[in-house]
Amino acid sequence: MxxxxxxxxxxxxxxxxxxxxTLSLLGIIIGVASVITMVSIGTGAQVQVTNQIGAMGSNLITVSPGFIRGGGGRISQDIADVFTLEMAKAIENLSPNIKHVVPTSTTMGLAVYGGNNVRVQISGVTPAYQEVINHYPLIGRYIREEDVSNSEKVAVLGSEVALDLFGSENPVGKTMRLVIGGRTLSVKVVGVMEPKGQVLMANYDNRIYVPVTMLLNRGLNSRYVDGYSIMAASRDVAKAVVEEVQAFMTRMLGDPDRFRVMSQDTILEAVSQATSTMTLMLGAIASISLLVxxxxxxxxxxxxxxxxxxxxxxxxxxxxxxxxILIQFLLESMLLAVIGGILGLGLGWGGGYWISKALSWPFSISVPAVIIAIGFSAGVGLxxxxxxxxxxxxxxxxxxxxxE
Amino acid sequence: MSTGDKVFVADRISKVYTMGDVKVHALRDISFSIESGEYAAIMGPSGSGKSTLMHIMGCLDRPTSGSLYLRGKDVSSLTDGELAEIRNAEIGFVFQNFNLLPNISILENVELPMVYAGVPPKERRERAVRALEMVGLGSRLHHKPSEVSGGQRQRASIARAVVNRPAIVLADEPTGNLDSATGAEIMELFDELNAKGNTIILVTHEREVAEHASRIIHILDGEIARMEIRKTNGRGTTQWEAVEV
Known part of the structure; x- marks a missing residue:
């Protein structure tokens, strides 16, 4: 037989x-559909986050101070000695794998134009920063080398800042004021950035870019920067760059706890770990209905x-x-479960697609998830x-x- | 034990059911044999043990003690799986209530024993059709059991019983659910089958049914009470003659 x-x-x-x-099919259909929907939402979120991290700039590595052990609220002198503008050049010369090193300094301040003012993040950067974070001006220009060498009082506005302060006016060529701490600086707007939107925690459109030297010398009256944004020559060498920079910084600072080197990969890893945990959790919750x-x-x-x-x-x-008799009845229950699984897969696929459209996330369904869902429902039937x-x-x- | 051309031999078989502390002897040391091609009837009132005997003869159940030989093979201590194979190959059941599967066609019902015997589908179909034609149901192949009359249902179940060419056909009250005219037709069918060489054992409480057989074994209180064989005299009248148990 x-x-x-x-x-x-x-x-x-x-x-x-x-x-x-049909009724017993329904139970499996709902179970599998919810697993597929949940997992596709989870993986969609993962793809979304990964895309956003990619949008932060390719091959991006950041160096920042670690524990800052200063006395009386002042930063300890040796760290200040290391995180300087000059050090950016030293790092850039470390290896041909390093394409750009941008010293960055960031502070919060008030941007004022006419009767409008808006609280913004002021980022002191160098011209290479546009390439490093993959964010370019839409109109006007970006910060130039001579702006940096001369500590020019120029600014490039994020798209939201431009809209809030200038409305429909063209901000390029206008002079506005920046209030940083107790100081007020008059700066000339030279460009407006393309909109980039919210990327993870950061809103790039709510920023003002200024020459890093200008921010340090005229705004903060400081010699040290917050860190460096490094662009590796390619994704493949990013890991090597991380190691080189780590070795170099350890030489300079002695203690690897005193600085942090983060690459896009390490962020990606951390984030995808978090999102896979979420996917797993969603899947597990949905599995309960499959069990039922x-x-x-x-x-x-x-x-x-x-x-x-x-x-x-x-x-x-x-x-x-x-x-x-055993095989006959086992096959019946497995067949019920597998047919339910296939129908549930279709429903879950549709549900996942609809939800991801509603959230304007990328729709993602993995082949392993499909195989697991069908296999799992056959297992449930068995x-x-x-x-x-x-x-x-x-x-x-x-x-x-x-x-009878 | 040599069984000669006897298709079925019961050697001192007993069946004891234990219900709590009470032991019920359904069969006590029963011995008899059935010749190949014989037409026999087992008669007895309800509670006599004839159903138990039929279950044991049909390999649906095992005796508590004693031996049972089917075509010379001892079947009294086989496993469930081996018994299933014996039922499949050597026993054809005809039940009082037909016991056809309601959801499949008559043809598929007749195919069923061959399905479990592993007969290829094409041969299966041919043999089932032939068996159904033999019992006069050639035009009802694709009907469900509920779509035909009781007599036709019993014909279908007879076709199912003989389709695997079993050693014995066991018919348990085959006319019990039929009116007398239909019952008579069914009994004629059994007579024909016996004439073609099938060994048939009728289990019944009706004398009229039992008299189709050439030998009647009377069961009472789990024992063989008496046996009768048919004698036909010169003028063609039939007499029943008691023989030694």
């Missing part, structure tokens, strides 16, 4: 019990077995062995089918034939 014969029997018994089969669906199948199969006791008796009387099938197979033919 081959599998095809058993399949025929199983399908035959579905068609005689349409309502009941499985229990539904078991319930139906138990009813089926007791209702078909006579059929089992007849089959045994004409020569069906224990294993024939697991929850075993007990009823064993019950059926172990019926005494004499008793089963007498059953």
């Amino acid at each position: 081959n599998l095809l014969e058993f399949l025929k029997i199983a399908l035959g018994s579905f068609s005689t019990n349409k309502l009941r089969s 669906g499985g229990i539904g199948i078991m319930n139906i199969m138990l009813v089926t077995v007791s209702e078909r006791t006579r059929e089992i008796g007849i089959r045994k009387a004409v020569g069906a062995k224990r294993q024939h 697991f929850f089918g075993i007990y009823p099938a064993l019950q059926a197979a172990s019926l005494d033919p004499v008793v089963a034939l007498r059953y």
Whole structure:
């Protein structure tokens, strides 16, 4: 007796019990659909976050001070000595794998133009920064080398800042004021950045870029920067660059705790770890409904077995062995589960697609998730089918034939 | 033990059911044999043990003690799986309530024993069709059991019983659910089958049914009470003659 014969029997018994089969299918359909939907939302979120990290700039490595152990609220002198503008050049010369090193200094300040003012993040950077973070001016120009060497009082506005301060006016060429700490600086707007939107925690459109030298000399009256943004020559060498920079900084500072080197990869790793945990959790929660669906199948199969006791008796009387009955009923429950799984997959696919559209996330469904969902529902059918099938197979033919 | 051309031999078989502390002897040391091609009837009132005997003869159940030989093979201590194979190959059941599967066609019902015997689908179909034609149901192949009359259902179940060419056909009250005219037709069918060489054992409480056989074994209280064989005299009248148990 081959599998095809058993399949025929199983399908035959579905068609005689349409309502009941449909109801038990429903449990599995909902279970698989929710697993697929949840996992696709999770992986969609992951793709979304990964894209955003990619949008932060390619091959980006950042160096920042670690524990700052200064006395009396002042930064300790040796760190200040290291995080200087000159050090950027020293790092850049470390290796041909390093394309750009941008010393950065950031502070919060007030931007004022006419009757408008807006609180902004003021980032002191060098011209290479546009390439490092992959963010370019839409109109006007970016900060130039001579702006940096001359500490020019020029600024490039984020798109939101430009809109808030200037409305429909063209800000390029206008003079505005920046209030940093207690000082007020008049700066000339030379450009407006293209909108980039919210990327993870950072809003790039709510920033003002100024020459780093201008911010340090005229605004903060300081010699040291917050850190360096390094662009590796390519993604492949990013890891090597991290190691080179780490070695160099350790030489300069002695203690590796006193600075932090982060690459896009390390951020990516941390974030994708977080999102996979979320995906897993969503999937696990949804699996509960699959489990409930499985229990539904078991319930139906138990009813089926007791209702078909006579059929089992007849089959045994004409020569069906224990294993024939076992396989017949197991196959029935597995078939229920797999058909439910396939229908649930379709529904979950649609649901995931719809939700990701609604959230304007990328829609992502992984082939392994599909295989796992179908395999898992077959497993559910097997697991929850075993007990009823064993019950059926172990019926005494004499008793089963007498059953009314 | 040599069983000669006896298709079925029961050697001192007993069946004891234990219900709590009470032991019920359904069969006590029963011995008899059935010749190949014989037409026998087992008669007895309800509770006599004839159903138990039928279950044991049909390999649906095992005796508590004693031996059972089917075509010379001892079947009294086989496993469930081996018994299933014996039922499949050597026993054809005809039940009082037909016991056809309701959701499949008559043809598929007749195919069922061959499905479990592993007969290829094409041969299966041919043999099932032939068996159904033999019992006069050639035009009802694709009907469900519920779509035909009781007599036709019993014909279908007879076709199912003989389709695997079993050693014995065991018919348990085959006319019990039929009106007398239909019952008579069914009994004629059994007579024909026997004439073609099938070994048939009728289990019944009706004298009229039992008299189709050539030998009647009377069971009472789990024992063989008496046996009768048919004698036909010169004028063609039938007499029943008691023989030694």
